[in-house]
Amino acid sequence: MEENSLTQCLTLTSLTSMASKVDVNVLAGNTEQCIPVPGPVIVGAGPSGLAVAACLKKKGIPSVILERSHCIASLWQLKTYNRLRLHLPKHFCELPLMPFPACFPTYPTREQFVSYLDTYTRQFNIRPVFNSTVVSAEFDQQIELWRVKTVCMKDGKEVEYVSRWLIAATGTNAEEVLPEINGMEDFKGSIIHTSSYKSGDAFQGQRVLVIGCGNSGMEVCLDLCDHNAQPSMAVREGVHVLPREIVGWSTFGLSTWLLKLLPVRVVDSLLLLVSRFVLGNTECHGLHRPRKGPLELKLLTGKTPVLDAGALAKIKSGDIQVLPAVKRLTAYRAEFMDGRMEDFDATILATGYRSNIHTWLKEGDFICKESLPRRPFCNGWKWERGLYAVGFSPRGLFGTSIDARRIADDIEQCWNADANQ
Template sequence: MGPPLEGEPKRKRTWVHCPIIVGAGPSGLAVAACLSDLGIPSLVLEKAHCIASLWQNRTYDRLCLHLPRQFCQLPLMPFPQAFPKYPSKHQFILYMESYASHFSIKPRFDAQVQSAEFDLELGCWRVCVGEEEEELVTRWLVVATGENAEPVVPEIPGMERFGGRVIHTSGYKSGSDFKGQKVLVVGCGNSGMEVSLDLCRHNASPFMVVRNSVHVLPREMLGFSTFGVAMALLKCLPLRLVDKFLLAMAQLILGDTDKLGLRRPKAGPIELKNLTGKTPVLDVGALSHIKSGHIKVMGAVKEIRKGGVRFVDGRKEDMDAIVLATGYKSNVPSWLKGDDIFTGEGMPQTPFPNGWKGSNGLYCVGFTRRGLLGTASDAHNIAKDINLQWKENN
C-alpha cells in the first residue's frame, strides 16, 4: 500500500514508535500491562468511550463471572482479597479500572480503527483511525478486539412481522423490563440460561429455544469449582476420562438433562470445547426452573408471526418479546487487511497455544476460546516477543 492515489483524501500520517494495541478490553489491557512491566510503552486504541466497553455497555445487570476469580484475573495483578469467589459484573469492571490505573494504561478513546494494512515499502503497519482518517504507522500491531466484538443476529423467517420488542442480549439489562410478559429466548448457552433465569425472577414467562445439543454442568461439585476440578484432573488423567467423570457427576447432581429437552452432545464437554470452542453451560439456578416448568424448553423456530411464533413441531405460542441469546463474533475481517493470522471468520488459523503471532510484527490476543486464562498466556508471549525486538532497536 503506497501513498494515496490522486483524488483520495490526504491523511495525517503519524509515526508511533511503540506497539499499537487495538481494543481496550481485558485482552488489550493485559498486553499493555505486560509490555509496561518490561518497560515498553504502547498506544491502546478503543472505539468506545471507556475501557471494557462490552462489560460496561453490553452485559445484563445480574451477570457474575462463571468461574472463580483466580481463573479470571489478568496478568501481574490478582483480584482484591475482599472480592467474592465469583465477582459481579460491577466488581470486575472496578478491577479492570484499577488494573489500567496501576499500569498507567491510558487508552485513546473514540478511536475506531477503519483499516489496518502492512506496507511493504515502509516495512510497517498503516492504521487508519477515525472519520478524519488519521494514519498511524507502527512496527507492531496487536489485535485485541476479541472473539466477542459484534453481536450475532440470526435471520429468522417472519421476524419483520412480529411487531413486539426484539433485542439481542447485548441490549438486555434486566427482567424487570419484561414483567408479566411471555418472552422467547433464542439460545441455550450461558447467556440464554441466565437471561431465562433472570426473567423468571421478575415474574416473566421465558420460552427458551434449544436448537442444538448442549452440555449443562453444575457450577460446583461438592463445594469445589467444576472448572477447577477439571483443570486439576487434566494434569494427571486423559481428557476423555476427565470428561466421563464430569458427566457422571453432572448426572448425579443435576439428573438426566435429556429428559428436559437438553440433549447432550456425543463429544464430552472438554473435548467439544477444544474442537469447536463451544462452552458448556455452568448451571447457576436455571435448571431448577426448567424442572418446575417456569422456564419452558422449546425446539427450533419455524417462523415468527405477528405477536407470536410457530415452532418446527407445529406448536404456536403468542409472545410479547424476543431476546436473542445468539452470541457474538469477531469483527477483524472488516478492518484488518492482508494478514496471515486470521481465517475469513476472524479467528486464528493456528489453534491455541500457538495462534498469537503472525508475520511482520502482527499479533493477536483474546481469540483463544479459553477465556481470560488464554488471554493471560497470549499477553505474556506477545510482550516477551516484542521485548526481544525492542532491545535490538532501542
C-alpha cells in the first residue's frame, strides 16, 4: 500500500477514536488495494443508494457508492418493460431534497423516472464506483470497522473498502426469481423473465403463457393484448387486486392516511369493501383473494397488492385468460393443476425479484430467511455497529425517502461527535 493511503487509513481510524489500537498491516488485509473511506460505504446505486448519498452530501458527509452495473438504477434502465410507469403518484415517489418536475404527469413513465434520477445524481454530484461487485461485507472485530470486498467486473481486480459505516441499499429487487417448472427444458418456444421483456411487438399473433399475477404479470398481459397477442396468466396463489385510485384519491395515499387513524386490519377491511364496489368480485374471474388483507400481507411477507392499470377489464372481457398454476410444460403445451392442457408459443416468467443481501453481507443476525432485515418496519433501517439498510421498506420509494433521512441524521450525530473530540 502506498504511503499516502496508509496515512488516510490512520486518519480514518482516528475519526473512530481507535488510532492507537490499529496496526497498519492489519488494516491493509490481503486484497490488492485497500481504500479507507472516512464516511459510509453504500452498496447499490439505485434510488435508495442515491437518496441516502444525497442526504449525507447535504450534511457535508462524504460517502462511496459501490454499484455492480455500469449505470445508476440498473433495474429501471436495463430490466424494465417499455410501458412501465410508476404505480404510485409522483409525490409519493420523489427522493429527498428534490421534487419531480411540475411538467411530469401524475404517474411518470419509465423514461421520465430515469431522467429524474440522472438529474438527481448530477444535482448532488454523486459519483458511484461502477462495475464494482461487492462479494463480502464483514465487520472486523479487531479494528472495529467494516471491510467491504469488491471485484471489478472489467478486469477482475480486487479492492477492499474500509469504513466505520455500511449502508445496504440493494433493496428487494436485486435478483430475478426463476422458478423450477417440470418440463421447462422440453419447451420449444421462448422462455424469458420479465426482466428481458420490453414490448409485445415480438409476440404478435402468438399464444403467450405469463406465469405470475403481480403488477408485472398483469401489465405484461395488458401490453401483449395491445400488440395483438393472446395472453394467458397462470395464477398459483391468491392475489389482492385494488383500484389504483378511489374517487380521485390514490389508493396508496388513502391507505397511508387511514393507517394514522386506524389499525391495519380495519384499513384492510375498508379497502376490500371499496375494491369490491369499484372492481366487482375478482373471485369470479379466477383471482382469489388471500385470507390476510392487502396491507397486512405486505407487512408480513412483502407481497405487494396489484394496483389495476387496465388488465382487469381485459380479464373480464376474455382477452386475458386466467388459468391455475402450471403443473408441467411439454414441447408446445402446458398442463395445469386442474388437468387442463393448452398450447403456447412462448412463456414469460413474471415471477418477480428478491434480495441478494444474504450473498454478500456476513451478518447473519441482520437478515431473515426472505433476505430482508429481521427487524420489522419501521425499525429495519438501523442495526448495530454502524450497519444500516435502505430500500427494504414495504412502503416503496416513499419509505426509502423516510429511511434515507433517518440514516443520514443518525450518522451525522456520530460524525459531529467525532469532529468535536
